[in-house]
Amino acid sequence: MSATTNAVPSTAKFLRSPRTAVGRFVAKHTARSSLILGMILVFYMISKASTYLVAYPTEAARQKIAESLGTNVGIEALLGAAHHIDTVSGYVTWNFLCLITAVGAIWALLITTKTFRGEEDAGRWELFLAGQTTARRAASNALAGLASGLVIVYTICFLGLLGISRFNGAYFTLSACLFFALALTAGAAEFMAIGFLASQLMPTRSRAAGLSAVIFGVFYMIRLTADSTSAHWLLNVSPLGWIERLQPMYNSQPIWLLPIGGFVLVLSGLAIWLAGRRDLGDGIVADKDTAKPHTRFLRSPFGVALRLNRAVILGWLIAVISIAYIYGELTKSAAQIVQSTTVESVFSRLAQAAHTQAVLAFLGFTLFFIMLVVMFYVASAVGRMRDDEAKGYLDNFLVRPVSRNRWLLGRIFLMTTVVVIACLLGGLSTWAGEATQHGGVTFHTLLLAGVNIMAPVLLILGIGIFSFGVMPRLTSVITFAAIGWSFLITMLGSGVSLNHWLLDTSLFHHVALVPAVGANWTTSGILVVLGLIFGLIGVLRFNTRDLRGE
Amino acid sequence: MDVAIKTIGLTKQYGSFVALEPLNIEVKKGEILGYLGPNGAGKTTTIRSMLGLIKPTGGRAEIFGIDTQANKVEAHKHIAYIPGESTFWPNLTGAETLYLLGRINGAVDNKYMAELIKRFQFDVSKKVRAYSKGNRQKINIIAALMTKADLLIMDEPTTGLDPIMEQAFKECVMEAKANGQTVFLSSHILEEVEALCDRIGILRSGKLVELGTLSEMRHLAALTVQATFENKPPKVDHIKGVSGIKVVGHQLTCQVQGSIDPLFSALVAAHPKTLLSREPSLEELFLSLYGEEEVRNKDQVS
Ligand SMILES: Nc1ncnc2c1ncn2[C@@H]1O[C@H](COP(=O)(O)OP(=O)(O)OP(=O)(O)O)[C@@H](O)[C@H]1O
Ligand SMILES: [Mg+2]
Numbered sequence: 020m021s022a023t024t025n026a027v028p029s030t031a032k033f034l035r036s037p038r039t040a041v042g043r044f045v046a047k048h049t050a051r052s053s054l055i056l057g058m059i060l061v062f063y064m065i066s067k068a069s070t071y072l073v074a075y076p077t078e079a080a081r082q083k084i085a086e087s088l089g090t091n092v093g094i095e096a097l098l099g100a101a102h103h104i105d106t107v108s109g110y111v112t113w114n115f116l117c118l119i120t121a122v123g124a125i126w127a128l129l130i131t132t133k134t135f136r137g138e139e140d141a142g143r144w145e146l147f148l149a150g151q152t153t154a155r156r157a158a159s160n161a162l163a164g165l166a167s168g169l170v171i172v173y174t175i176c177f178l179g180l181l182g183i184s185r186f187n188g189a190y191f192t193l194s195a196c197l198f199f200a201l202a203l204t205a206g207a208a209e210f211m212a213i214g215f216l217a218s219q220l221m222p223t224r225s226r227a228a229g230l231s232a233v234i235f236g237v238f239y240m241i242r243l244t245a246d247s248t249s250a251h252w253l254l255n256v257s258p259l260g261w262i263e264r265l266q267p268m269y270n271s272q273p274i275w276l277l278p279i280g281g282f283v284l285v286l287s288g289l290a291i292w293l294a295g296r297r298d299l300g301d302g303i304v305a306d307k308d309t310a311k312p313h314t315r316f317l318r319s320p321f322g323v324a325l326r327l328n329r330a331v332i333l334g335w336l337i338a339v340i341s342i343a344y345i346y347g348e349l350t351k352s353a354a355q356i357v358q359s360t361t362v363e364s365v366f367s368r369l370a371q372a373a374h375t376q377a378v379l380a381f382l383g384f385t386l387f388f389i390m391l392v393v394m395f396y397v398a399s400a401v402g403r404m405r406d407d408e409a410k411g412y413l414d415n416f417l418v419r420p421v422s423r424n425r426w427l428l429g430r431i432f433l434m435t436t437v438v439v440i441a442c443l444l445g446g447l448s449t450w451a452g453e454a455t456q457h458g459g460v461t462f463h464t465l466l467l468a469g470v471n472i473m474a475p476v477l478l479i480l481g482i483g484i485f486s487f488g489v490m491p492r493l494t495s496v497i498t499f500a501a502i503g504w505s506f507l508i509t510m511l512g513s514g515v516s517l518n519h520w521l522l523d524t525s526l527f528h529h530v531a532l533v534p535a536v537g538a539n540w541t542t543s544g545i546l547v548v549l550g551l552i553f554g555l556i557g558v559l560r561f562n563t564r565d566l567r568g569e
Numbered sequence: 570m571d572v573a574i575k576t577i578g579l580t581k582q583y584g585s586f587v588a589l590e591p592l593n594i595e596v597k598k599g600e601i602l603g604y605l606g607p608n609g610a611g612k613t614t615t616i617r618s619m620l621g622l623i624k625p626t627g628g629r630a631e632i633f634g635i636d637t638q639a640n641k642v643e644a645h646k647h648i649a650y651i652p653g654e655s656t657f658w659p660n661l662t663g664a665e666t667l668y669l670l671g672r673i674n675g676a677v678d679n680k681y682m683a684e685l686i687k688r689f690q691f692d693v694s695k696k697v698r699a700y701s702k703g704n705r706q707k708i709n710i711i712a713a714l715m716t717k718a719d720l721l722i723m724d725e726p727t728t729g730l731d732p733i734m735e736q737a738f739k740e741c742v743m744e745a746k747a748n749g750q751t752v753f754l755s756s757h758i759l760e761e762v763e764a765l766c767d768r769i770g771i772l773r774s775g776k777l778v779e780l781g782t783l784s785e786m787r788h789l790a791a792l793t794v795q796a797t798f799e800n801k802p803p804k805v806d807h808i809k810g811v812s813g814i815k816v817v818g819h820q821l822t823c824q825v826q827g828s829i830d831p832l833f834s835a836l837v838a839a840h841p842k843t844l845l846s847r848e849p850s851l852e853e854l855f856l857s858l859y860g861e862e863e864v865r866n867k868d869q870v871s
Contacts, residue, residue, distance in 0.1 A: 411656035418652075419673045
């Protein structure tokens, strides 16, 4: 026992200057995830830049790739408008900026709501606030802690760019690197401010994260519409668009840093002010604390899961429907631009077919994107299921006559149903959007495309259940990593050839981009069977293991 | 079947750390067993293994003859469990939570539930996140008692309750006993255990060190003797079996084990003003067991 007295030096460290204790606590907890994020980004940037330089060493080759990529609306919708991609600078800007902005923004909103609301919901903030600090000071302190994470990401990105500038053929100036790194982290900064404000407004962590995610969705959609239609002015409306307006590397417009900086400052200031005006553990948007009993769903563990998750599920379905519909609507205009060119690279590689009709290729890409969204639903749903165990809700069932299988299979059934519905709705809404523009692709084709994306999503579900059974504390991490890895490999592999063993580890590599190419039901069958095997192992392990807290 | 709980070599290890050494214990139907032990002794571990929430590394437990690992659902039909604290869904109200827990359980005595809600002065209309700690604990208590299960397993059930509610709780447990229900009560409130329990088991570092009725244990333990004198108390430290001597002014307190004759003769010879002897309370019994542990630990350190 005497050894434990030596194991608590951190308290003393935090007590040394209690006024900044919160900031240091948050900084310490953010540092690791900032480091990981920075490393992933740099890995992506360096591999992407080096493969471009190797694959397209000459002006002519770059010109050719620029022609095929630059007119592809589907890719522009994802990566933003392409400018000067026949140069290294233009190409890396186009490939890095929107993608890294989106990844950084999602990271920022998750970590911010976790730090501000999550810690508070868990009752850990009280320990600090009971000490020598006020709510406002603690909040601004914590924000400073988070900002230090941002500095880490910025520094790593900057160093990564500096590394790239050493490559043969890429000559980035020091100031260009400094500015580009700033542009790359601007999205994270914006969404830290948004997540911070949402944390003050909403009464729980999940609602704060939900609100921030909705805001992200709206900003992203505006940006997407601006880049894939003629309404380019829309870029000025979305804070994510402002980042694109920075045009680092090829035509820097530092003036756009002003609205970005102003946005961050105003939101943070507002949030700090609100922090002092609300009670701990409550939001500005207060909830009623009493309610009439509604018992319709409260008859079984499954019913409870349905009742408590229905709003979230609805949110995901709406997201899928709107994304699918918007992309569907874009199909025709996209196809008209692409008509004369052969669609190559990014999604011809995804589709594993070099020459295909433009409309179908674009739709294949759309369904791929929808699949990605449904996969994210699965990963978050599996994470919530694990949360039920970690927080102790599951105990309430298992100490009563409820078997572990009844609970788990109910959850799996719920998630599977949502996946099937989401995929079908994805196909249907794409068709609906496309039909308004008379694109001419049949209902049947797109319904089938919706069915086609179910198999890979179910495999992700299987992997999620597997990790829940075998390594419960890593459930979310493993599931998101499976998606992230596949995405990373696919993005890296587009446009250049990658070792096929490596490509094979990406789940997406095995997805036929229906309707761009024909469905491969054998592969789909194999994916489903794999998912079943993973899921089964997870279920069996869950039945015999200890319940584990956080 | 007149055995409610039977554990056969029930063991739990976390890695190489033994949280619970092979435990063999039998609780008869209708009995109230108190389960005591210092923090980290393994009480919760025992209960969670019995319930099948964690998997025992060895041995097994039976509830009314039903194996709790092999046949959890059947076993749980006989059990109601009150944990020391639990997490309920913050957005459900008290009424909704009780309804849900009742539905999952199957059989509920609705009239008794209404009575319990009244007795514990529980406002069911609030959402769980708005309850105070004690009020949240009432959900656990009411949800368990309203099932009138054959066996009540409780792990520090009165955490957070005020003294009046604690009293109400005690009455409910008495009623349960009168109903023929069996109770397994793990608690740190010794006065509660002393008042309610037929037998007491004491766990220390994962080992069951005592099991018996309170009076049986008292025989094993020392008697407390207290005497006051006109002048300085006589020296008694040379007398066999005497320990824990405390002298405050003219008052002497000590413990004596075995025969009390030699001590009494010595005290009487010094003409005491008052002379008091009493059996140790459960608290003193418990503290004397703690004391031994501390002494043992000191030995290990040096
Ligand atoms: N998941 C776990 N992993 C490792 N050790 C554990 C785990 N759960 C409990 N322990 C250890 O097992 C021992 C017994 O814990 P237990 O919770 O049963 O104690 P307890 O008697 O209920 O204590 P308390 O009176 O504080 O509730 C403790 O030393 C604890 O640290
Ligand atoms: Mg305990």
